[in-house]
Amino acid sequence: MAKPKAFVKKEKCLACGGCISVCPQDAILMISSKAVVDHDQCNSCSICVKTCPIGAISWEGK
Amino acid sequence: MKYDAVIVGSGPAGSVTARFAAEAGAKVLIVERRAEVGVPVLCGEGISQKVDDFKVLEGKRWIATKMEGARIFSPNGTKITLSAEYAGSETGYVIYRDIFDQELARGAAQKGAEIMLNTRAVNLLKKDGKITGLTVQHFDETLDIEADVVVGADGVESRVGKWAGIQTTLKPYDLETCVQYTLTNIDWDSPYCDFFLGKHVAPGGYVWVFPKGKDVANVGIGILASLSVSGKAKQLLDKFIAARPELKKGAPLRVITGADPVAEPIQSVTDNLLLVGDAARQVDPITGGGLMSSIEAGQYAGQTIGRAVEKQRFDSQTLLEYETLWKKAFGKKLHRNYVAKEIMLDMEDKTLDNLADSLKDYKFEEFSTLSIIKALVTKHPSLLVKLTPLMKLARA
Numbered sequence: 001m002a003k004p005k006a007f008v009k010k011e012k013c014l015a016c017g018g019c020i021s022v023c024p025q026d027a028i029l030m031i032s033s034k035a036v037v038d039h040d041q042c043n044s045c046s047i048c049v050k051t052c053p054i055g056a057i058s059w060e061g062k
Numbered sequence: 063m064k065y066d067a068v069i070v071g072s073g074p075a076g077s078v079t080a081r082f083a084a085e086a087g088a089k090v091l092i093v094e095r096r097a098e099v100g101v102p103v104l105c106g107e108g109i110s111q112k113v114d115d116f117k118v119l120e121g122k123r124w125i126a127t128k129m130e131g132a133r134i135f136s137p138n139g140t141k142i143t144l145s146a147e148y149a150g151s152e153t154g155y156v157i158y159r160d161i162f163d164q165e166l167a168r169g170a171a172q173k174g175a176e177i178m179l180n181t182r183a184v185n186l187l188k189k190d191g192k193i194t195g196l197t198v199q200h201f202d203e204t205l206d207i208e209a210d211v212v213v214g215a216d217g218v219e220s221r222v223g224k225w226a227g228i229q230t231t232l233k234p235y236d237l238e239t240c241v242q243y244t245l246t247n248i249d250w251d252s253p254y255c256d257f258f259l260g261k262h263v264a265p266g267g268y269v270w271v272f273p274k275g276k277d278v279a280n281v282g283i284g285i286l287a288s289l290s291v292s293g294k295a296k297q298l299l300d301k302f303i304a305a306r307p308e309l310k311k312g313a314p315l316r317v318i319t320g321a322d323p324v325a326e327p328i329q330s331v332t333d334n335l336l337l338v339g340d341a342a343r344q345v346d347p348i349t350g351g352g353l354m355s356s357i358e359a360g361q362y363a364g365q366t367i368g369r370a371v372e373k374q375r376f377d378s379q380t381l382l383e384y385e386t387l388w389k390k391a392f393g394k395k396l397h398r399n400y401v402a403k404e405i406m407l408d409m410e411d412k413t414l415d416n417l418a419d420s421l422k423d424y425k426f427e428e429f430s431t432l433s434i435i436k437a438l439v440t441k442h443p444s445l446l447v448k449l450t451p452l453m454k455l456a457r458a
């Protein structure tokens with residue numbers, strides 16, 4: 001089974017951009033003041049999930 | 063549309079670059095993805111009084127309070143005080159960052175810079191491999207903006223540098239991940255900016271309390287991303303506040319998150335392109351403060367662009383003047399504080415307590431991290447000498 005991909009909960013994101021700055025895949029964009037993960041680029045490394053100061057990033061389907 | 067310079071980002075780095083470039087005669091455009099300059103605020107809002115020397119701000123509307131000094135609390139509560147009384151009159155301000163940014167942008171506009179809001183940079187424009195401008199999304203319209211120089215003042219998550227082939231991805235140990243409340247109705251009647259250290263308080267960072275007025279303060283936390291798990295920064299900040307009755311009764315006026323690069327400086331120049339501010343990692347790795355260096359670098363960037371326009375040369379060799387100027391001004395300090403950051407990260411809470419104890423009655427003559435480092439080396443000559451080579455080895 002494919003690994004789950006990172007997913008930003010829009011309702012929680014406060015747009016600091018921390019996740020974007022550490023993503024080794026350059027897979028996160030800021031669109032309309034919300035971070036958005038590019039599903040295809042994400043390699044499930046979990047760096048963004050750990051970095052988010054308010055826990056706004058989890059895994060798809062969870 | 064053709065400009066001499068298009069600047070991505072209307073923060074202090076972008077606006078000050080625009081101001082000095084426009085003043086030197088360049089035709090300048092700032093593009094900002096947000097709908098309002100300076101909003102949302104992503105900052106602790108502390109700045110050194112040295113900002114006055116740059117004369118880029120009018121009036122005092124951007125100042126919330128003038129600090130009397132700073133207090134640093136070690137894990138067991140031992141206090142080090144840097145007081146204005148001994149540091150001359152020069153300490154710092156707590157500012158309204160939204161007004162501050164708008165004042166800087168106003169200064170740029172007065173010198174002739176144009177500003178476009180709701181304008182997201184999408185990619186560099188290139189012709190035969192040469193950067194010739196920027197593609198942007200302005201509201202729902204895609205536009206190509208031609209420019210001889212593109213300036214990435216696009217903050218911690220800078221994409222402009224990446225598009226030009228400059229490696230800007232941060233390692234988690236080079237990023238502080240932050241949360242801050244602006245609390246009101248608190249009993250924190252102190253004119254000092256306070257910093258709280260400790261592995262259990264803020265691993266790899268600190269909690270700060272910056273007073274913004276009689277019963278208002280910014281209470282925030284930054285922790286090292288490599289020591290973070292999902293949502294940890296907020297949990298630790300909530301815990302800190304809950305343990306202090308004088309803060310616990312407060313009500314939040316604002317909650318923000320932030321990300322602060324605490325990295326070594328990077329390459330800031332390539333053909334037809336400059337990086338300024340957080341995008342160039344012009345941030346003090348010890349304090350996480352980047353406002354002063356962004357403003358100073360912005361001045362050099364703007365002046366360099368002015369001279370490049372005069373010469374009509376925009377290759378990296380011409381633009382390198384900017385990098386030489388900012389590295390000469392504060393590059394060494396950033397590197398030194400990066401080494402100091404690594405040394406501090408290695409310290410146990412007990413060591414921090416001991417060091418704080420040795421400095422608790424010290425009269426600091428300058429309001430800076432350098433004065434603390436100097437005092438520590440005076441008191442513990444073995445400290446830096448011993449640890450620096452160790453750190454270098456650990457990294458090799």
